[in-house]
Amino acid sequence: MTDPLASWNEGPAKEAILEFVARTSETVPEVERVAVFDNDGTLWCEKPMPIQLDFILRRLAEMAEADASLRDRQPWKAANERDYGWLARVMAEHYAGDDTNVQTLGAGIVAAFADITVDEFEASAGDFLRSASHPTLGLGYLECAYAPMVDLLAHLRANGFSNYIASGGGRDFMRPISEEVYGIPREGVIGSAVALAYTPDEHGGAITRQGAPDYLDDGPEKPVHIWTRTGRRPVLAAGNSNGDIEMLDFTQHTDKPYLRLLVLHDDADREFDYVSSSEKALDRAASSNWTVVSMKNDWASIF
């Protein structure tokens, strides 16, 4: 028999997954087998910066290039000057609970792609993801998905689970590639969203991105949007950072098996080694019996 988790090393994490999937398949009705995954840092690489941030920065730099008045304003200033330090600080502040600069960044992100249709945005995101490369790993961005997580998604699917992406990243950024990379269809992608509006025309109308956020799918918003979309409490959740704590917490039952996975980035040789923005989640993993997945020890291959 083929090993369904061939890119995982033997060990407690692999064992916990195989045992959980076998038990759930025997005892839980198929419709209740809902599994949710954070994307950045859980399903694919998020360092040195989230892939979507690279996409956005290129667009902001283009805008600053075209309009000098933007070059003194954040986040265009950072994009124009390739000041990744400012961006790293914003993300660190966010995970520490201070969203002042996240709002500045968010306003820029929203403005960067306002007033285009969802089809235009999708074509732009899809083109970027299919052509751009990771700055240091020597891989195209679509090759930055973690092979062990792709194995896990396939194993769950083969056992009647429905997989969803519940990411802080943009829903409409991931949709063009979610089926191809993860085997997750478009309707399975939950993520942050901007406000949309429908404008009628003679050819069926268009849905256009508005210059305002709808919601940031992070922290306590993750359980809300998982519930909103699926109508269920998941039986499996996987994350890697403080923004995933509530989603992992929400994945808990009294009457059926459940599994919470926390991916630990501890492999400087093959990927990156960091705990920044994950400190609280790691504490919770220890106190709440979440299964920590060590990239270094548990993964035979990473990409």
Next chain:
Amino acid sequence: MTDPLASWNEGPAKEAILEFVARTSETVPEVERVAVFDNDGTLWCEKPMPIQLDFILRRLAEMAEADASLRDRQPWKAANERDYGWLARVMAEHYAGDDTNVQTLGAGIVAAFADITVDEFEASAGDFLRSASHPTLGLGYLECAYAPMVDLLAHLRANGFSNYIASGGGRDFMRPISEEVYGIPREGVIGSAVALAYTPDEHGGAITRQGAPDYLDDGPEKPVHIWTRTGRRPVLAAGNSNGDIEMLDFTQHTDKPYLRLLVLHDDADREFDYVSSSEKALDRAASSNWTVVSMKNDWASIF
């Protein structure tokens, strides 16, 4: 061979559906076979008032019973006095474009079920739908689903379509019964929603209804939420009122078949005979080649 649309009479509507399903199954990839349905007046009876309104009025009347200060305030006043005329006027004003009183009604609806968990709301809605009866038809509410539409949903499902409910009614009101009545799983229900919030606790936390609406899934919001949830433009849409115009309009393609159905309530003997709140939709059906489904002529049985 069994007739998949046995509760439909032979005629142009049945013919259009069978021809569309056959052609789509041959030429359109399964993942693109997305079908969307309004609920009230399209999948089940909405007269003398939407079923959810009965549920809400009972709750508002209970509240007015318990608290005299509510009895002079709308919508508690109307609920307490069984003044269905006020409610009918509010709905007629809404479909005529005036939402002043809809907001008053909406605020009452939101208050009626604020601060309870989604699980509590679901149990309450499910209990009501399984026990309450239609005021004049002599049927339990769950028997008020239209047999021909249930046939159509099954025929679509058998041909690889994904069916979604895109209703102005409440998503969380329909979810407890959507699989049982329509064969549509919980995640296939799109509808109006109130704001939700996640509160952690030691048992996985709870999602609680907040005292504010999230969105009313009607008119131009229907295409937006269909897209938000499915990431696709549907190939089939069915509605019955002015609030469905944009959804039917959105269901249009240049490269594949599509079908728009508008249910016409013209059967006073077996159901109801009305065009109120549907006048503009009927005009559009005539000018845009939508397929009008006459309950009187096209449906062999209704329930």
